[in-house]
Amino acid sequence: MNLLASDGVRQSLAGFRSERERDWKAFEDLIDRAEKYSPKALTDEELLSLPVLYRSTLSALSVARATSLDSALIAYLESLCLRGYFYLYGARRGLIExxxxxxxxxxxxxxxxxxxxxxxxxxxxxxxxxxxxxxxxxxxxxxxxxxxxxxxxxxxxxxxxxxxxxxxxxxxxxxxxxxxxxxxxxxxxxxxxxxxxxxxxxxxxxxxxxxxxxxxxxxxxxxxxxxxxxxxxxxxxxxxxxxxxxxxxxxxxxxxxxxxxxxxxxxxxxxxxxxxxxxxxxxxxxxxxxxxxxxxxxxxxxxxxxxxxxxxxxxxxxxxxxxxxxxxxxxxxxxxxx
Structure with missing residues (x-):
């Protein structure tokens, strides 16, 4: 029974990743490029997709917490959501401003x-x-x-x-x-x-x-x-x-x-x-x-x-x-x- 339960958790985690990981990686890539260079490094379509991908990642974090999935995955999603929040909604005024x-x-x-x-x-x-x-x-x-x-x-x-x-x-x-x-x-x-x-x-x-x-x-x-x-x-x-x-x-x-x-x-x-x-x-x-x-x-x-x-x-x-x-x-x- 324990083996069956463990197999079920692994299958659930694998399915969860396969369904949503593409959005996480896409969001992480956009944030990396925007932070390293500037928002000008992103196309108009990519800029418009940032809030959508952020909400998708935030939803995935909520599901991961509720179902007690892998703690490493939860930590990764928390870090990614935090970066996304500060980039999208945090103050980014320069010193001169x-x-x-x-x-x-x-x-x-x-x-x-x-x-x-x-x-x-x-x-x-x-x-x-x-x-x-x-x-x-x-x-x-x-x-x-x-x-x-x-x-x-x-x-x-x-x-x-x-x-x-x-x-x-x-x-x-x-x-x-x-x-x-x-x-x-x-x-x-x-x-x-x-x-x-x-x-x-x-x-x-x-x-x-x-x-x-x-x-x-x-x-x-x-x-x-x-x-x-x-x-x-x-x-x-x-x-x-x-x-x-x-x-x-x-x-x-x-x-x-x-x-x-x-x-x-x-x-x-x-x-x-x-x-x-x-x-x-x-x-x-x-x-x-x-x-x-x-x-x-x-x-x-x-x-x-x-x-x-x-x-x-x-x-x-x-x-x-x-x-x-x-x-x-x-x-x-x-x-x-x-």
Whole structure:
């Protein structure tokens, strides 16, 4: 009886193979050629036959599993069906397409989604700026408390107008170049920390943005008091319009995560944080791009361009570009996630 049963299973397996193996092999051959070369290697008829052969192979796998046929055959069919699924239905976008999709849709959509938090960051930085300006204006000793003495190098409230002016246009003895390098490095760190520390219910993010504005306000007050406010503003604005905007966006990303953790609404905290994290992550990838652009402007544009009006024009142009790119021009997101 056992021999008869074994013969019956072998005959059943042989019959199963003879009926369907041709379709499996044909499907495998088409997938091999398409993966090795490209879909252009297949004729129109072969391309049209791919979904039909895939369904036939999938049906064979279902029968093989239900009748407990050879385990090696089941593994082969599972592997072939998996390859067919990913080829027919999986995403096959190239790197250029993914980058373009991020720049056209994902990044601007994330920034627009964060507009409330971004506005709050801008207000916080402005408050810090005013606070730093007024503190130094009321008491010069506040300058040393806000700006490290090793960085100030004596260029504080007691510096001469000629000394400060020379640094704005020809670098002087390198003080402003040092300060610019410090400011850029500091702003990159602030951007990263403002985002990363947002998990702590946004409090560290708020303090970082306030402090960053305070440093700018303290430095600006020194130049303003010497009648060089307009000149220092141009020196800073050419790259600061991009750099400071990036910091505000990073702060907004951190705030979004922190507020969602603190106030998840009807969702669980984990789900709310996960959803906020996807938006914030897209925004932070864009922040890195903005900081790179700001670094190039700081390293080349600020040093090569000494005209105050041109510095303001370039800085204003970049600010207008970012605002238009993020908030005015909206790509068609039908069929995709905005």
């Amino acid at each position: 993914r980058v373009a999709d991020f720049l056209i849709r994902d990044w601007p959509a994330a920034i627009r989604d964060l507009w409330r938090e971004t506005l709050a960051s801008v207000v916080l930085m402005a408050v810090g700026f005013v606070a730093g300006f007024r503190l130094v204006a009321s008491d010069k000793t506040w300058y040393d408390a806000i700006i490290p003495a090793s960085l100030a190098g004596g260029r504080g409230p007691d510096a001469t107008v000629e000394w400060l002016r020379r640094g704005l246009y020809d670098g002087g003895d390198g003080y402003l170049s040092t300060f610019a390098a410090y400011l850029f490095t500091h702003n990159v760190q602030v951007s990263i920390l403002a985002f990363a520390l947002g998990f702590a219910l946004t409090a560290p993010t708020v303090l970082l943005i306030l402090m960053n504005g305070c440093i700018l306000g303290a430095m600006f007050q020194v130049y303003w008091s010497k009648g060089l406010g307009y000149e220092f503003g141009g020196w800073l604005f050419i790259h600061g319009s991009t750099e400071l905007f990036a910091i505000c966006i990073a702060g907004a990303a951190g705030m979004r995560i922190g507020t969602r953790i603190a106030f998840p609404g009807t969702q669980s905290r984990m789900r709310a944080a996960s959803k906020a994290g996807r938006v914030a992550a897209s925004a932070m990838v864009g922040v890195a791009i903005m900081l790179l652009a700001a670094g190039l402007l700081e390293g080349f544009g600020r040093q090569l361009i000494v005209s105050d009006s041109m510095r303001y024009l370039i800085g204003g142009g970049f600010l207008a570009f970012w605002l238009g790119y993020f908030y005015l021009v909206q790509a068609d997101t039908r069929g995709g996630k905005s």
